[in-house]
Amino acid sequence: MAGIAPFKIHVPDSLLEEVKIKLKYARLDNGMADVEWNDLEIGHSAFKEVVEFWRDEPGSFLEATKILPLLVNPPEGKQAFHVVAPSIPGYGFSQYSKKSGFGLEQHAACFALLMKRLGYEKYVCQGGDWGSSIVRYMALNHPDAVQAIHINMFLALPPDSKKAPEKYARYQKNDYTEQELKNLERTHWFATEERGYQRIQETKPVTLGYALHDSPVGMLAWFVGKLKAWTDGYPWTKEELIHWAFIHYVGSPSAAMQIYKEAEAVLNDNPDSMLGRYISQPVGGSLFPKELWLYPRDWLSETCNIQFWRQHQKGGHFIAWERPETLANDVAEYYSKSGPVFGLQS
Secondary structure, three states, X not given: OOOOXXXXXXXXXXXXXXXXXXXXXXXXXXOOOOOOOOOXXXXXHXXXXXXXXXXXXXXXXXXXXXXXXXHHOOOOOOOOOOOOOOOOOOOOOOOOOOOOOOOHHHHHHHHHHHHHHOOOOOEEEEEOOHHHHHHHHHHHHOOOOEEEEEEOOOOOOOOOOOOOHHHHXXXXXXXXXXXXXXXXHHHHHHHHHOOHXXXXXXXXXXXXXXXXXXXXXXXXXXXXHHHHHOOOOOOOOHHHHHHHHHHHHOXXXXXXXXXXXXXXHHHOOOOOOHHHOOEEXXXXXXXXXXXXXXXXXXXXXXXXXXXXXXXXXXXXXXXXXXXXXXXHHHHHHHOOOOOHHHHHHO
């Protein structure tokens, strides 16, 4: 790892001009009628509007994330934090590994080393999406440094009949609360109806990467459907859609997708991965109804020392952007001086 140094975001004018040219000559008539492709994709007219807006109103492409100010400068009386928010290698401006085998454990080791070089000997973590898996590996492999973790997306295996017979019996009978059943329905929907992107990125990251790296319109289309389907009615603006797509476009799509290939063990429920290893540090969980993977607490308690568990009635996968105050409040409460983490360690 290179030394710690300031980084200034810079996008070459040549790249910006190239994007404008590609947008100008983009072929947007896909031959389909002007209707919604389905209730989770964007129709031709709406998509064309976003592309034309990008072409004519380029604006800035990067804005400060919404949750950071809430954690760093919270209202009086609430817990404040030092926040280190690393980008996953290969995403946006973060340098990617050119070697195969750089999986979730390697990402965890990279972030742990970063924290050490920044001077943090002990710290707590929060993660969603890939971050949720990375911080779990950080807790497992760097227990002296990672004091606790908070997660807003959990991957889990069902209870084992020998290790947890009572929980297994509940699982077999589907004996769960109404909310837990709704969560499982959402998970089933994602696994059966929405997971195609994952299989492509897991098995053909380079092939798809070429297509998206060469086409800003393609990258935008790849993102728009997910941003729409994975949030809970969030009113995405044209600027936000463009910002999210462009940040990934200027990076290396192939490298960013490579993590899906390297995380095959986790994605395919291998018990030898983190899914079968127990985290002894305190673990907090915040659940949102439009998240992608939602499992009962029973499932998670087999491999996580759950000390905080909160089910919300609104919110989706991109919760730090969609409802930053809600996530920040949970994190602040969980890690507060009167919360379960400090209480257990005092």
